[in-house]
Amino acid sequence: MGFxxxxxxxxxxxxxxxxxxxxxxxxxxxxxxxxALDRASLDAERTMAPGGRSSLVVLxxxxxxxxxxxxxxxxFARPELERDALAHWNGWGAVRLLGDAGDxxxxxxxxxxEVSLRSLPEAKALLEAAGTVRRLWVExxxxxGFESVAERTARQAAVMEPxxxxxxxxxxxxxxxxxxxELVADPPETLLLHGCFRQGKVLGGDRAPWLAVGPEPxxxxxxxxxxxxxxxxxxxxxAASAGASAxxxxxxxxxxxxxxxxxxxxxxxxxxxxxxGTRALAxxxxxxxxxxxxxxxxx
Numbered sequence: 001m002g003f004x005x006x007x008x009x010x011x012x013x014x015x016x017x018x019x020x021x022x023x024x025x026x027x028x029x030x031x032x033x034x035x036a037l038d039r040a041s042l043d044a045e046r047t048m049a050p051g052g053r054s055s056l057v058v059l060x061x062x063x064x065x066x067x068x069x070x071x072x073x074x075x076f077a078r079p080e081l082e083r084d085a086l087a088h089w090n091g092w093g094a095v096r097l098l099g100d101a102g103d104x105x106x107x108x109x110x111x112x113x114e115v116s117l118r119s120l121p122e123a124k125a126l127l128e129a130a131g132t133v134r135r136l137w138v139e140x141x142x143x144x145g146f147e148s149v150a151e152r153t154a155r156q157a158a159v160m161e162p163x164x165x166x167x168x169x170x171x172x173x174x175x176x177x178x179x180x181x182e183l184v185a186d187p188p189e190t191l192l193l194h195g196c197f198r199q200g201k202v203l204g205g206d207r208a209p210w211l212a213v214g215p216e217p218x219x220x221x222x223x224x225x226x227x228x229x230x231x232x233x234x235x236x237x238x239a240a241s242a243g244a245s246a247x248x249x250x251x252x253x254x255x256x257x258x259x260x261x262x263x264x265x266x267x268x269x270x271x272x273x274x275x276x277g278t279r280a281l282a283x284x285x286x287x288x289x290x291x292x293x294x295x296x297x298x299x
Contacts, residue, residue, distance in 0.1 A: 036105035067110035085217035093135025115204035149220030176274035179267040227268035244298035
């Protein structure tokens with residue numbers, strides 16, 4: 001079978017790492033996938049589409065016939081960090097790592113990719129999401145290689161700087177960068193974080209009802225991890241007549257349910273929304289940018 005990359009993967013890798021870097025790896029992807037299947041003695045069933053944003057996901061069978069998933073990612077996306085985080089969680093709140101197929105390929109527990117928390121009503125989805133992410137917040141392993149929240153957001157802040165003078169995003173960019181400076185100056189804790197946690201990253205499983213997938217792990221405070229979840233279904237919030245007040249209530253509700261400081265969660269939510277908004281502007285996705293920046297303005 002062929003292993004053509006889904007369009008979402010092509011687009012996201014190009015936006016994140018540059019078209020030339022992404023194109024070089026994508027051209028090698030079918031060969032890399034076949035090699036990984038051979039090394040792990042896996043039989044491919046089908047490629048998931050739209051699939052992941054930073055890797056190809058193939059549903060497979062292991063030598064004993066049991067189901068699994070093969071995830072093939074580029075070296076520049078640091079798949080070894082996902083491997084290390086999944087190994088540390090060992091299935092607690094997250095998909096279980098079954099093996100390493102080399103060259104950025106991981107063999108994972110098979111979940112139900114067609115069933116995520118986005119299939120639930122909003123209130124129920126947020127409740128289940130909070131219960132799932134809470135399990136992931138553990139002490140990082142000794143000698144880990146994960147970057148910190150301060151390090152990751154410093155890179156993002158540098159890319160955001162030119163937008164201080166932007167007619168659309170200037171004021172919000174300045175506010176987001178100021179919020180980040182205050183937040184990283186006095187971090188309250190250092191825990192292992194998912195890094196990209198949202199409803200779509202929590203899938204139905206057999207071993208547990210809901211399990212997280214696709215971490216971009218780092219270490220830092222819980223409020224950073226929760227900030228991406230706050231803006232889930234942002235298009236629905238923006239379309240609602242009371243969207244602004246609903247967004248602020250969501251910040252408070254999630255902070256209270258997980259015993260976090262409301263203002264720290266609000267600050268990280270602002271930063272992460274504006275960072276995503278300016279990135280969308282740079283990629284020419286103006287409609288996405290407007291949604292994100294309107295949401296950020298409510299905070």
